[in-house]
Amino acid sequence: MRLYALLAFTALVAVISLAGCSEQVMARPAPIDAWGETGKEPGKLFQPTGIAVSKEGTVFVADTGNDRIEAFDASGKFLWTFGRSGEGPGEFRRPMDIDIDRNGPLYVAELGGDRVQVFTQRGELVRIIRGEGASAGSIDGAAGASVSPEDEVYVADFYNDRVVVFNFEGNYQRVIGVSGRVLPGRLHYPTDLAWIDGRLIVADAYNNRIQVFTPDGEPVSRWGGYLGSGIPGSSPGSFRVATGVATDSAGHIYVADFENHRVQVFDDEGELLSVFGSQGGGVGEFERPTDLDMGPDGRIFVVDSGNDRIQVFEDFRKVGQ
């Protein structure tokens, strides 16, 4: 009962405080390119979900509906593809997310395959991480993956409402977060992971918030809704399903705000810096963006999932300077 009263109070305060923010003028990165076409042929996209850009500028897209990874140059020119539907090594059951570790390999999280497969950038399979033999390390829906600065592999375990940590070789280490709502450390269908200053950022998707943890799993901070409670909303700083998260070299945190059809940018303390995008299929508009990443030159690549395309925005670090 006390919890409900607290929730009602925080919701009221949130509405009052956020009403004043909606008119703030914020710097917005301009859209500079959009590419992608719906289809099954190589180079086309069908329900893409995840993205990662290499330090050389190659854009890797998790072409989820086609069960494959596709590589493009920054202007959208198709380069190569690998993977096909299936459960064998190198095959995919709904690849949702890609991460590139600093040495170059791709980590592909498969929602349907409950595993992370590691590939060279050309698509040669390096190893498979699936938590076999450790019940606590089992995965029910690998929605996102990220390699830590210490070379541990963190996996967003979608249906178990937690993050599972493996060492570089793929041996289970520990879990982060427990299933739940509102309170710090509680997760509800996490989908994506990123790093800032050695801390783990979790897209706590269906809690409509971002949570920050130490690598050992101690909750550090959270935002989205009022005081990070995760009350869904459309005012600046609130989310309706926060599915994707990425960081840049200046310490900015970018969030794909899925059902609000927009991207929000925060500083490393969770202060809102920018909101851009609205629903639609035009330039700078989104139909349910799912993930994003920065190119080596700072350009922002956003998976515009419902439009089967990638949208590119200018470097946010230069906006307003």
Place this chain on the structure above:
Amino acid sequence: MKNKNMAISIALGLVLGLSAIPTRAEMRAAELRVNGMTCPFCVFGIEKKLRHVSGVNEVEVFLDEGRIRLVFSAENTATVREIENAVEDAGFELSGLSVDVEGTLVEDDGAMVLQAGEASRYRLIERNAGSVQPLSPEAKRRLRAKAAGGKVLVSGEVHSHSDDAPALLVERVEPVKDGRP
């Protein structure tokens, strides 16, 4: 005596062998309607859970229509309950379910039942004068005539799918010959 023993052994072997044959699977296809399937994580999550239902061969998701089609392998023991549980496990609720089920018509306490494997039974119902009712004597007679003592493939919408013997609103019936309708 030796021949007699051999005959008994063969007969026993046949009986044991036949009983070891798995119960013939009966669900051929299913079409699910699920509300609120908007995000790829949800859609592909439901797909993942449904792939674990016994005997599911294919899962096809029609995101824009909120519709999922399942195709089953020839030997399966899938039940309506399993399908419902898989959808709930993915965080959703079924808003509708149509199935193609193969089985044998039996009478049970005055009602006509499609016996589809050991654990799977469907109470057959029809729409009559705007309401859903047990099959009329005339409808039963027509179904028995179609089956001609063999198996039938019944297509229809599942009602009260939480029951152990879900009610199946009969829309189409075809006799099954040589394993195929």
